[in-house]
Amino acid sequence: xxxxxxxxxxxTAAGHATEAASGGMPQLDFSTFPNQxxxxxxxxxxxxxxxxxxxxxxxxxxxAERTGTITNDIAAAETYKQQAAEAEAAYHKALDDARAAxxxxxxxSRAEIQKELDLAIAKADAEIAAxxxxxxxxxxxxxxxxxxxxxxxxxxxxxxxxxxxGVSADGRSVTSVVNARLKGGAA
Amino acid sequence: xxxxxxxxxxxxxPMDQFLVRPLFGHDGEVGVFxxxxxxxxxxxxxxxxxxxxxAGTRGRAIVPTRIQSVAELAYGFVHKMVEDVAGKDALKFFxxxxxxxxxxxxxxxxxxxxxxxxxxxxxxxxxxxxxxVFLTVTIVGFVKNGAHxxxxxxVKSAPLAxxxxxxxxxxxxxxxRPVSHSIRLAGNMTAGHAVIKVFAAFAPVILISGAVxxxxxxxxxxxxxxMYGLEILVAFIQAYVFAxxxxxxxxxxxxxxx
Amino acid sequence: xxxxxxxxxxxxxxxxxxGMAGAAVGVGxxxxxxxxxxxxxxxxxxxxxxxxxxxxxxxxxxxxFSFLVALLLMFAV
Numbered sequence: 320x321x322x323x324x325x326x327x328x329x330x331t332a333a334g335h336a337t338e339a340a341s342g343g344m345p346q347l348d349f350s351t352f353p354n355q356x357x358x359x360x361x362x363x364x365x366x367x368x369x370x371x372x373x374x375x376x377x378x379x380x381x382x383a384e385r386t387g388t389i390t391n392d393i394a395a396a397e398t399y400k401q402q403a404a405e406a407e408a409a410y411h412k413a414l415d416d417a418r419a420a421x422x423x424x425x426x427x428s429r430a431e432i433q434k435e436l437d438l439a440i441a442k443a444d445a446e447i448a449a450x451x452x453x454x455x456x457x458x459x460x461x462x463x464x465x466x467x468x469x470x471x472x473x474x475x476x477x478x479x480x481x482x483x484x485g486v487s488a489d490g491r492s493v494t495s496v497v498n499a500r501l502k503g504g505a506a
Numbered sequence: 507x508x509x510x511x512x513x514x515x516x517x518x519x520p521m522d523q524f525l526v527r528p529l530f531g532h533d534g535e536v537g538v539f540x541x542x543x544x545x546x547x548x549x550x551x552x553x554x555x556x557x558x559x560x561a562g563t564r565g566r567a568i569v570p571t572r573i574q575s576v577a578e579l580a581y582g583f584v585h586k587m588v589e590d591v592a593g594k595d596a597l598k599f600f601x602x603x604x605x606x607x608x609x610x611x612x613x614x615x616x617x618x619x620x621x622x623x624x625x626x627x628x629x630x631x632x633x634x635x636x637x638x639v640f641l642t643v644t645i646v647g648f649v650k651n652g653a654h655x656x657x658x659x660x661v662k663s664a665p666l667a668x669x670x671x672x673x674x675x676x677x678x679x680x681x682x683r684p685v686s687h688s689i690r691l692a693g694n695m696t697a698g699h700a701v702i703k704v705f706a707a708f709a710p711v712i713l714i715s716g717a718v719x720x721x722x723x724x725x726x727x728x729x730x731x732x733m734y735g736l737e738i739l740v741a742f743i744q745a746y747v748f749a750x751x752x753x754x755x756x757x758x759x760x761x762x763x764x
Numbered sequence: 765x766x767x768x769x770x771x772x773x774x775x776x777x778x779x780x781x782x783g784m785a786g787a788a789v790g791v792g793x794x795x796x797x798x799x800x801x802x803x804x805x806x807x808x809x810x811x812x813x814x815x816x817x818x819x820x821x822x823x824x825x826x827x828x829f830s831f832l833v834a835l836l837l838m839f840a841v
Binding site (some may be wrong): 521587591671686690693694696697742743744747750751754 | 767814817818820821822824825828829831835839
C-alpha cells in the first residue's frame with residue numbers, strides 16, 4: 320500500500336493528520352502508547368492500593384466475622400437444643416414422678432379406706448353376733464317357758480282327766496308319767 | 507477505506523471508537539501526561555471499582571446489603587480461583603490477580619456502553635498487563651526456585667531423545683505467553699466492538715434506500731443486539747481467562763516441576 | 765501497481781479470516797468434548813470448568829491471531 324493511500328486513509332479514520340503515518344488502526348498508533356501506558360500504570364497502582372489497603376482487608380474481616388458468627392450461632396443453637404432436650408427430660412421425669420406419687424396416694428387412700436371398711440365390717444359383724452346371741456337367748460327362754468307351761472298344762476289336764484274318771488292319782492306319779500311322755504314326744 | 511467503496515453515503519469507521527483523543531485542547535497532540543479519553547475511562551473503571559468495594563462495603567454488615575454481597579461474591583470468586591488453580595501458597599498474589607481481574611472486567615463492561623472507550627481493546631494496555639504478569643512470574647520463579655525454575659523447560663516425563671526438542675518448544679511457548687496473553691484480550695475486545703460498529707453502519711440504510719432498508723435495517727439492529735449479548739459474555743470470559751491464565755503461570759512459577 | 769497491491773491486501777485479509785474457521789472448530793471441539801465428558805460424569809464436571817476456559821482461550825487465541833492479520837492487512841500495511 321502506498322504512503323499516499325495510507326495517509327488518506329489515516330486522515331479519514333483518525334480525523335487528524337498527525338497520525339497519518341501510523342495507519343488506520345488506533346491500536347497501532349505508537350504515538351499514543353506512552354500516554355496510555357502511563358495512565359494505565361497510574362490507574363493500576365491506585366486500584367491496587369484501594370483494593371489491597373482498604374477493600375480486601377475489609378471484606379476479609381467481614382467474611383471472617385461472618386464465619387465466626389455463624390459458627391457461634393450454630394454452637395449456641397446446639398446448646399439451646401441440648402437445653403431443650405434436658406428440659407424435656409426433666410419434664411418427663413417430673414411427669415413420671417407425679418404419676419408415681421399419684422399412684423402412691425391412690426394406693427394409700429385405698430388401703431386406708433379398706434382398713435376403715437374392715438373395721439366397720441368387723442364392728443357390724445360383732446354387733447350382729449351380739450344381737451343374734453341375745454335373740455337366741457330370748458328365744459331359748461321363751462321356748463323354755465313355753466315347755467314349762469306345756470308341762471304344767473299337761474299335768475293339770477292329766478290330773479283333771481284322771482279325777483273326772485274317778486281315779487285319784489297322786490301328783491308325783493302323774494308328773495313322772497307326763498315328764499316321760501313329754502320327753503318321749505320331744506325326742 | 508471501505509467508505510470509498512460504498513458511494514451511497516454509508517460510512518464505515520469501525521476503528522474510530524478506539525481513537526485516543528485529548529479531552530482538552532492540546533491541538534490533537536497526545537503527550538505522555540495528556541489527559542485523554544483513555545485516561546477518562548481508566549479513571550471511570552477505578553472509580554466504579556472503588557465505589558463498589560469501598561462505598562458498597564462501608565457498612566461491614568454481617569448480613570450483607572446487595573452491593574456488599576456483589577463485592578463479596580467477586581472477592582470469593584477470585585479467591586477460590588487463585589486457591590484452586592495456583593495453590594494455597596499463591597494466595598499472597600491474590601491482591602495482584604484481584605486487581606487485574608477487576609480492572610479488566612470493569613474496563614470491558616464500561617467499554618460496552620455506547621460512545622465509550624475501551625482501554626482493554628488497546629495493545630498498549632494489554633501488553634503492559636501481560637508483560638507485568640510475565641515479569642512477575644519469571645522473577646517469582648527464579649526467586650523461589652533458583653535454577654530449578656529452568657526444569658520447567660526440561661520435560662522429565664518425555665523420552666531423553668525428545669527432551670531437547672521439547673525444551674526448545676517449551677522455551678518458545680514460554681516467551682509467546684505474554685504475546686498471546688495480551689493479543690487475546692485486545693483482539694477479543696477489538697473484534698467484538700468493530701463487528702458491532704460494522705453492523706451499526708448498516709442500520710441507517712433505510713434513510714438512503716427505503717426498499718433495501720426495510721430488510722437491512724431490522725436485520726442489522728437484530729445483529730447488533732445479538733452481538734451485544736455475546737460481547738457481554740465475552741467481556742466477562744476474557745477477564746476470567748486473563749486472571750485464570752495468570753494463576754496458571756503463577757502455579758508454574760511456584761511449582762515448576764511438571 | 766497500487767491497485768494490485770490493494771487487491772492483494774483485501775484478498776489476504778479475506779483469506780486470513782478463513783483461519784477463524786479453525787479457531788471455531790477448535791473451540792467447538794473443546795466445548796463438545798467437555799460436554800460429553802460432563803454428561804458421562806457430571807460430578808467431575810464442576811471441577812473442570814477452569815480447564816475448559818483455559819482450553820477455549822488457547823484455541824480462540826489462534827483465531828484472534830488470524831483476525832489480527834486481517835486487521836493489519838486492512839488498516840496497517
